[in-house]
Amino acid sequence: MQEHLTATAKKQFYVNRMFATIAPRYDLVTSLLSYGQDQRWKRKLVAMAEVQPQHQVLDLACGTGDITYLLARQLGSGQATGVDITPEMVELARRKQPSNETRVRFETGDICQLSFADASFERITAGYAVRNVPDISRLLGEVFRLLKPxxxxxxxxxxxxxxxFYRWAYLGYLSATGSALGWLLHGDPDVYRYIAESIKHYPGQSGVQRLLEETGFVECGFITFLGGAIAMNWGSKP
Ligand SMILES: C[S@@+](CC[C@H](N)C(=O)[O-])C[C@H]1O[C@@H](n2cnc3c(N)ncnc32)[C@H](O)[C@@H]1O
Incomplete structure (x- = not known):
């Protein structure tokens, strides 16, 4: 796994294969690993987005669509678009769509190279997405391009x-519970142990803020939950 997470070209391949494997159990495992807190953090993210009814919003790496649907609830004439690279995830997200919900659409695609025109969106969200891409600066450049001023x-x-000490204990906890869940659910301990390993290679909330500022974002900030174990970063396009 180490080799795959440090080599940019191999990371996306590894991540794609892993999320295709876990897609059917993704919602269950997310709820278990977060002790049911995940939905609360997602609602906070959407509240802080201050979406207006007419906004065009983009949810990066939408997975099974939790955040995309929460965003859509804030919309009137606007549209929420969820994009994910794993077709199995997109399929699960689409299955949750009520037939009368026209404010949501889902697409399969790589969030580091999207085909939308420059300045297409008022809000862009990402749930557990930034840590998974091979090149965070490239992703933030793409987000900057797609945002309206x-x-x-x-x-x-x-x-x-x-x-x-807390970081060591927390990564140890994630590694142990991830290995146990991966073994139990998929016969492969590495599937969820990936979370702890990916955090080690991730710059964290302070590092993401620095990268946002380097990209040109302003009014950047972050808040943390569980003593820094979970974080929310934000920034605006001037
Ligand atoms: C941990 S899940 C998060 C799903 C959802 N955002 C949520 O908060 O529940 C990470 C998602 O990132 C997607 N992903 C990883 N790399 C991607 C990329 N380069 N482009 C689009 N999606 C990607 C995976 O397919 C997976 O669905």
């Missing part, structure tokens, strides 16, 4: 606690 980007992801 004044538009806002918000990202929810695992964080990196500041305290060394």
């Amino acid at each position: 004044g538009g806002r980007f918000l990202s929810l992801d695992f964080g990196k606690p500041e305290g060394h």
Whole structure:
């Protein structure tokens, strides 16, 4: 796994294969690993996005569509688009769509190279997405291109606690529970142990804020949950 997470070209291949495997159990495992807190963090992300009824919003790496549907609830004439690279995830997201819900659409695609025109969206969200891409700066450049001036980007992801002992214990906990769940559900301990390993290679909330500022975002900030184990970053396009 180490080799795949450090080599840019191999990481996306590894991530794609892993999410295709876990897609049918993704909602269950997310709820278990977060002790049911995940929905609360997602609602907070959407509340902080301050979506207006006419907005065009994009949900990056939408997975099974939780955040996309929450965003759509804020919309009137606007549209929420969810994009994910894993067809199995997109299929699960589409299955949740009520027949009368016209404010949501889903597409399969790579969030680091999207075909939408420049300045297409007022809001862009990302749930546990930034940590998974091979090149975060490239992703943030793409987000910047796609936002309208004044538009806002918000990202929810695992964080990196500041305290060394807490960080060590938290990564150990994620690694152990991830291995056990992976073995139980898929016969492969590496499937969810990936979370802890990917956090080690991730710059965390402070690093993401620095990368946002380097990309040109303004009014950047973050809040943390569980003492820094989970974080939400944001920034606006001037
Ligand atoms: C941990 S899941 C998060 C799903 C959802 N956003 C949520 O919060 O529940 C990460 C998702 O990122 C997707 N993903 C990873 N790399 C991607 C990429 N380059 N482009 C689009 N989606 C990607 C995976 O397919 C997976 O569905």
